[in-house]
Amino acid sequence: MALEQDIANLIQSTDALTAVVDNKAQQLDNQMAAFDTRIAKKEQDVDKFIQEAMPETRYVQDIFIGGSKDYFYPVWWTMPGNAAGVSKLTIARQYSWNSDTQPLNTTSPHQAALLLELEGNATAWHGDSNFLHVKRFHERYNPTVSHASFSMYCKREKADSSLDLYGGGEEGAFGAFCATHSGVYLRGGGLKYRIIKNWKGDVWFHDGSDQERRNLYARSWDNWTVRWYAEPIPFAERLAPTLSSIPYANHPYTPPTA
Known part of the structure; x- marks a missing residue:
């Protein structure tokens, strides 16, 4: 009888431990899902910042x-x-x-x-x-x-x-x-x-x-x-480019009248 009781107690302890592990695993899954959401949000924030920081398309x-x-x-x-x-x-x-x-x-x-x-x-x-x-x-x-x-x-x-x-x-x-x-x-x-x-x-x-x-x-x-x-x-x-503060310096033409 003592052996049977020990086996029953062991089974009960194992079931309890399994429930604890399952609960911790669920908590970890929930935390990872929350992390994924936060990471996705941060990526969107970074993309938005880049677009706003450099709005001109290249x-x-x-x-x-x-x-x-x-x-x-x-x-x-x-x-x-x-x-x-x-x-x-x-x-x-x-x-x-x-x-x-x-x-x-x-x-x-x-x-x-x-x-x-x-x-x-x-x-x-x-x-x-x-x-x-x-x-x-x-x-x-x-x-x-x-x-x-x-x-x-x-x-x-x-x-x-x-x-x-x-x-x-x-x-x-x-x-x-x-x-x-x-x-x-x-x-x-x-x-x-x-x-x-x-x-x-x-x-x-x-x-x-x-x-x-x-x-x-x-x-x-x-x-x-x-x-x-x-x-x-x-x-x-070769004629190397010349830096100039006068942007109109290289404008030699007058449009045709025709």
Whole structure:
């Protein structure tokens, strides 16, 4: 009888212990659920803070320019007008990008660092503010950028041989001529660049797959005609960006009267 009583007591104790464990497990499940809720709330708070701290949307476009490291290749865009406010565009490179192929420094991961921050508005043929301002410019290890301009540096020719060349001068001349695009020239050879903007739309670029020209824009009107086109620029002809507190300094055009 004593043995049977001991067994009954043991069973009763085991049942009691099991009930305690089940209760603690339920409490732990409840606490974990509460933690999950709190974590989810904190994540929402963080996301909201980031959105409020950086309300302006950033549009990122990575480009790769092959070709020769001894040339700069054209990159061009059209910034929105006054309705979009001030348009911002940054061209950047982390110093070690492309260190696997080492197109510029063959004995070091330090290839080329670039930060070119631009602000602007519209184009020379647009009726709004019309400017490009070089706000920040930093290069390290190797030069990578040339000929930053509100009116894209390019060449021009007649789109219609029977009309006068818009702006006058000789066909094939090189200068800050393009009235529909702003732009820069970026070094080739196998380099990655990152374009960061606050407006939608891609930036156009010459990928270095050949050394041929790229047509930018063509138009004929009444008695004048023009086609603007851009070609790779030799490294020896590099023109580095210039910081300026005068955003209108690079605004050479007057809109056509026609």
